[in-house]
Amino acid sequence: MKEKKPFYINGYIGILALVVILLLGIFLFFKGVSNDQFSSVVIAIILWAIALLFLSSITIIHPNQAKAILFFGQYLGTIKESGLFITVPLTEKIDVSLKVKNFNSSVLKVNDSDGNPVEISAVVVYRVVDTAKALFDVDRYNNFVEIQSETAIRHIATQYPYDTFNEGDLTLRGNTNEVSNELKQELDERLSVAGVEVIETRLNHLAYSTEIASAMLQRQQAKAILSARQTIVEGAVSMTQMALEQIQDGQEINFTDDRKVQLINNLLVSIITDKGTQPVINTGDVSE
Numbered sequence: 001m002k003e004k005k006p007f008y009i010n011g012y013i014g015i016l017a018l019v020v021i022l023l024l025g026i027f028l029f030f031k032g033v034s035n036d037q038f039s040s041v042v043i044a045i046i047l048w049a050i051a052l053l054f055l056s057s058i059t060i061i062h063p064n065q066a067k068a069i070l071f072f073g074q075y076l077g078t079i080k081e082s083g084l085f086i087t088v089p090l091t092e093k094i095d096v097s098l099k100v101k102n103f104n105s106s107v108l109k110v111n112d113s114d115g116n117p118v119e120i121s122a123v124v125v126y127r128v129v130d131t132a133k134a135l136f137d138v139d140r141y142n143n144f145v146e147i148q149s150e151t152a153i154r155h156i157a158t159q160y161p162y163d164t165f166n167e168g169d170l171t172l173r174g175n176t177n178e179v180s181n182e183l184k185q186e187l188d189e190r191l192s193v194a195g196v197e198v199i200e201t202r203l204n205h206l207a208y209s210t211e212i213a214s215a216m217l218q219r220q221q222a223k224a225i226l227s228a229r230q231t232i233v234e235g236a237v238s239m240t241q242m243a244l245e246q247i248q249d250g251q252e253i254n255f256t257d258d259r260k261v262q263l264i265n266n267l268l269v270s271i272i273t274d275k276g277t278q279p280v281i282n283t284g285d286v287s288e
Helices: 011-035 038-055 131-136 141-157 176-194 213-248 257-272
Strands: 008-010 058-061 065-071 074-079 083-087 092-097 101-104 108-111 117-128 196-208
Touching (some): 011 058, 011 083, 058 065, 074 131, 117 141, 141 176
Antiparallel strands (some): 108 117
């Protein structure tokens, strides 16, 4: 099915023309009766029937609303303009809303790419752009949007981990914009058959499932501590190397291997420890 335009005219002009036809019919009717002209009476009745038929086809369309016109089951087209119109008589008119709609999915429990159960939900903003597809290609397009949206959310959630400490990896928690854009693209493909355009998608709930939430929190904390320690060690080694180079540069100081190891050990302990260090002053050996 493809959307098309049916026959319709401006309602005000059409009503004026129908009133003229009715008046013409009245004139011909009385003229035929008074002059015994049977043909004038027949023409008057035909004009009245035509006028009444088109008067019954008057339709009012509100802003952001459309009417699909069906003539004995055949789709004639859709009127999307707002106002008063006269269209083909003896037709069925089906209202279709063109307003922007929101669908808030229920909280879904799925496994991310690492196999961890997570809870996720999203808001989908959409509108109908092809009324013919929305009415005749799918059964109740609103329900179709809901089911396809939840299916797409489940599929997207399985493509990424909930969280990771590897730089450059896309995650559900850290890259919500990228995940939302990919969800929108997938929904556009799924909902095109229903004549629906997806305007925006946003994740509005994302969390580990309750049965593993505490365990995953400990895992996150452990990964965070490990990552922090790795950064501290790398920085401590760099600072120690820089300190040794600055001490020896321009100084007539040559450390033995044992003294160098001791100095490196002291510097590393001072930098890495998370507690304050106490200096020990060597005053030399005490002779008896």
